[in-house]
Amino acid sequence: MPSFRRSVLALALVVSQLNSAQAAFAPSVGKVSLQHATSAASSSAKYMSTEVDDSGKYTYGEKSREYRRTVYSHEDWVKHRSPNRFYRNISSITQSGVYKNLAKEVVATTSVATFVCLWNCIFGDYQDFNSVSHAGPLKDSIIPILALPLAPFTLASPSLGLLLTFRANTAYTRWDEARKNWGMNINHTRDLVRLGNAYYDRSAVSPERAEDDLKRLALCTWAFVRSMKRHLSPEWDDEEPFRQEMLEKLPKEQAEAIFAAAHRPNRALQDLSVAIENLPMNFIRKNEIHRAATIFEDNLGSSERLLTSPIPLFYSRHTARFLSFWLLLLPFALWEPLGGSWNHINMIPVTTVLSLFLFGIEELATQLEEPFTILPMQGFCDKIYNWCTEIVSFAPGDNGMPIYKNKGNPVSSAGTLIN
Numbered sequence: 001m002p003s004f005r006r007s008v009l010a011l012a013l014v015v016s017q018l019n020s021a022q023a024a025f026a027p028s029v030g031k032v033s034l035q036h037a038t039s040a041a042s043s044s045a046k047y048m049s050t051e052v053d054d055s056g057k058y059t060y061g062e063k064s065r066e067y068r069r070t071v072y073s074h075e076d077w078v079k080h081r082s083p084n085r086f087y088r089n090i091s092s093i094t095q096s097g098v099y100k101n102l103a104k105e106v107v108a109t110t111s112v113a114t115f116v117c118l119w120n121c122i123f124g125d126y127q128d129f130n131s132v133s134h135a136g137p138l139k140d141s142i143i144p145i146l147a148l149p150l151a152p153f154t155l156a157s158p159s160l161g162l163l164l165t166f167r168a169n170t171a172y173t174r175w176d177e178a179r180k181n182w183g184m185n186i187n188h189t190r191d192l193v194r195l196g197n198a199y200y201d202r203s204a205v206s207p208e209r210a211e212d213d214l215k216r217l218a219l220c221t222w223a224f225v226r227s228m229k230r231h232l233s234p235e236w237d238d239e240e241p242f243r244q245e246m247l248e249k250l251p252k253e254q255a256e257a258i259f260a261a262a263h264r265p266n267r268a269l270q271d272l273s274v275a276i277e278n279l280p281m282n283f284i285r286k287n288e289i290h291r292a293a294t295i296f297e298d299n300l301g302s303s304e305r306l307l308t309s310p311i312p313l314f315y316s317r318h319t320a321r322f323l324s325f326w327l328l329l330l331p332f333a334l335w336e337p338l339g340g341s342w343n344h345i346n347m348i349p350v351t352t353v354l355s356l357f358l359f360g361i362e363e364l365a366t367q368l369e370e371p372f373t374i375l376p377m378q379g380f381c382d383k384i385y386n387w388c389t390e391i392v393s394f395a396p397g398d399n400g401m402p403i404y405k406n407k408g409n410p411v412s413s414a415g416t417l418i419n
């Protein structure tokens with residue numbers, strides 16, 4: 001049966017084409033050209049040289065998280081809204097990190113589709129290149145063709161949709177909470193140094209000491225957020241830069257004490273509390289400033305909770321299993337409905353595309369679930385450093401505005417509560 005052999009050959013050809021198309025999605029680390037690879041040249045060199053690490057450190061998916069730490073400016077929003085967005089997003093589809101991570105799953109479902117297609121051509125009917133139907137070589141054996149009705153899949157799909165929606169939604173909520181924790185950090189670091197600077201009783205001490213105290217306050221504030229960033233980042237990602245930066249900016253002894261602590265953000269908060277206590281001012285005002293430190297504790301606690309507690313695993317497992325079975329069995333159900341195409345061949349690309357999109361939802365939810373390695377925490381810390389050191393450089397009267405030293409303040413003129 002030469003025409004049968006030709007058909008099988010053609011099928012094999014199509015399949016090999018498809019598989020090589022998928023090779024483009026595979027995490028073949030060396031080939032991948034990362035977008036926005038501006039800032040992390042050195043770390044990407046490290047990752048280029050290592051295919052897949054035992055602990056999964058330098059796989060494409062893990063490394064690509066560095067490039068997801070987006071910070072938007074007005075120009076980015078203009079681009080974001082631009083009418084070209086669909087065109088750009090579709091043309092960059094082969095560079096999608098989310099899809100690259102799905103290579104194995106998509107190859108698996110596509111292989112099932114290919115297998116079903118071949119099986120059914122052998123044990124059922126097949127068409128030759130002139131679309132003439134023939135009986136397959138083993139049609140008359142007792143082995144049946146592989147096909148399932150589509151109805152059970154249609155019935156199950158709303159539940160699958162709900163599971164995936166919940167998964168993606170919850171993951172986004174976790175990202176949002178982590179972002180808000182950092183938002184509160186940004187808010188209250190600024191607030192803390194503003195209050196420290198405004199309440200500082202400059203009449204009580206020399207200008208040099210005032211400058212020193214306030215600089216220390218800004219530095220200790222920064223040291224806390226930087227230690228919090230380190231605490232929430234993987235060691236291999238942040239330990240070295242953390243040590244370097246701390247030694248650069250802090251007095252050596254203070255930096256070493258933080259490095260040596262079992263819980264570094266706690267140690268940094270202790271330093272900050274001492275720096276607050278050292279400010280010459282009324283204790284009521286000091287307490288007001290200490291309140292910001294309490295908010296830092298809360299942000300830290302909330303972030304630690306997100307880091308240590310995933311969405312309950314039985315939920316994620318059930319979603320992954322439901323989705324995998326649904327997609328692995330789908331090709332059996334696509335045999336009949338896609339019978340209009342030559343040898344039902346359309347079931348193969350349809351399976352590929354459906355698995356890419358559905359596994360994609362699960363994948364992006366999983367990528368979002370641990371938010372800290374995709375949040376631009378380094379950017380937040382740098383900004384906090386710049387803002388805090390700028391705020392403490394302001395001094396009353398430095399813009400020509402007159403200052404009236406506590407005059408007209410009944411409490412201070414009574415002499416009981418002056419700083």
Ligand SMILES: *[C@@H]1O[C@H](CO)[C@@H](O)[C@H](O)[C@H]1NC(C)=O
Nearest residue numbers: 079080081085086088089092
């Ligand atoms: C895809 O669309 C989004 C949303 O409009 C846009 O921000 C992004 O820049 C686009 N992606 C590419 C690669 O252009």
Ligand SMILES: *[C@@H]1O[C@H](CO)[C@@H](O)[C@H](O)[C@H]1NC(C)=O
Nearest residue numbers: 179180181182183184186187
């Ligand atoms: C800043 O603080 C206010 C009040 O605590 C809060 O409503 C706001 O969300 C915070 N900003 C960010 C970015 O979290």
